[in-house]
Amino acid sequence: MEHLKQILILYSILTLFLIEFSHSNKYSQTANTDINLENQDKPFRMKKTNLLWSKAQERLSSVKLAELYADLQVHDRQELHLKKMKGDNFDKDGQYEARVLASYRRIIEDFGLEDVFFGNEIPDHDQEKKSSQFQDPKLQSMWKRAEESGFTEKDLKMLREEFWHQQMRIQEYQFLHRQLNDFPDPEDNTVDLEQKKLGLSTEDVSNKKAAMKNTKKDIKDGYMKLEHLTATLSGSEPMFKDHRVLKLWALAKKTNWSEEEQNSFKEELKHFENRLSKEAFYKEQVELSSSENELKDRHQELKDKHEFMNRKVKKLHTDLKTRIDKALMHSEL
Template sequence: MGPGSLALALALLLAAPPAGGRSSREANEAPPAAADFRVARLEQLWRKAGRLHLSAVKLAELHSDLKIHEKEELSWKKLKAEGLDPDGEREARLRRNLHVIMAKYGLDGKKDAQLGATNYITGGLENDVLDDPRLEKLWNKAKTSSKFSKEELEKLWREFKHHKEKVHEYNLLLETVSRTEDISKNVISPLEEEALKEGLLHQKHRELKDQMQSINQGFERLRRVSHQGYDASSEFEEPRVIDLWDMAKLGNFTEQELESLREELKHFEAKVEKHHHYQKQLEVSQEKLRHVEGTRDKELLSRNKEKYSALEEKTKEMGYKVKKHLQDLSSRISRGLQHNEL
């Protein structure tokens, strides 16, 4: 598959019209400033996001996702030039990953962007739904139980929302795998398509299997915690860290390797908590900025804009570091799981 195949496939996706109309206020809002993306279509996606009704936190999250994707795409281009992606496996994975990002933030032209406009940090415990009767039943049991303090209940709610997002992203992957294959048939020759199938089939099934395993483990954990409460000796609190640690314990790691992973996960959890702190500060700053925008105090407005911009950049920076670290840890642990199955 030539480099033009990826560009053409992505161009077909980007050509999709945005879902629904926009209010005059949204239409007049300036898009976010250029993010220095080196890949033009990613810059185009970033500007398109500025015309959607996304919170400051979601825009920062999207920025992190696009930056990581850009780094992977630039790395792929170097490999492709050296002939190191002969079966197009990395190219196809990049294409699927971008589909997931677009769907996640409502950039694929569809009206239903479940994760695009919601934010569990400010959503409260009753302002969102879990979209799964089993989860709703467990949550209702937990919140009426005497086993949880207010803080523990908030912590459990984050775990429920994290599980919902995992299921949603799994469903997105299922959908985008088939969409990618449909688009590929229009941009590559039958011979190239046949060559791709053999190499990609196992990889796609592996990716889906890993995600389903994580979902099943997560549900069992939610079921156990909802009935029994939190274990006082629990090592981690962040849902993503809990997932990674549970997966690591199932992998083919030595005791020394597990201890090393445990320490790294502790550092990662501290990084995630710091990122949460900046997200909350950014939301507070955004609300203050909206409040003073209607005033005539230009000095106050200037100070709030300056503070907001600084927090926005810091949140983007921390978000990138968190997602890159999460990606690295997930890859290492997944390799251990795969080796364990051999």
């Protein structure tokens, strides 16, 4: 039994070595084949990989196609492994999927295929990450809520990566959708001749539709994961509710204040939010006393208290905002 165990361990090590060896020799293997890459329509097993390959054939030189072919060979195996893992309900934390998505994005950027895959409306990836602006409105709305929820910088960094993975899924779906629109309607008999000219088939359309369906499911699962993550992490810091306090706290985290200074300011914001609650309470009481025809003296007393609280709140808000603005200016120097 012990001998069999040792054999299995050696076999596993050998298998891993062979995989790594095949990866390291991918370019030489491609160069030594007699395959005419420009005529290879669907050389890979995964639809997603073949789709990118088909678009690259229209743009890249023979040398670049050979390099891309080698990269996609490795990536195709990763996509196939990811599909198997999902089918077996593994990779529950999505870490392997994240690596595969990052690999796909790297290939697209390395070979200058961003405008083909992402479309001209998508800005530069580095520029996007700096501004944290997501193209999908729902995703951007979720990110804005996350930024205002009092997360630590560490949690925000982790969340940002998850949001970008979701953005890539959405862009993949949009890419597939655009490519599907390039195909004539298979039910329309008037386009048969055009289909033949382009070398298209109803199978191509079916494959793209199947890929879109799978990607759409991944997007739905991705949103559920983001909702779960933001809900799970929401207790990492005290959460403010008033939008004015949320904005002040978000700005405070952009300053170069020390942790002690930020914590002190956070306490001030808690007191500020309490005052805002009191001001809102008196405002409600004034409206109620007016509608219920209470005594004029009582109504006026509540009104005076509300006006006093309102002035105090406005002044405090201005003071806090001024301190933040000065700190931000100082941090930019």
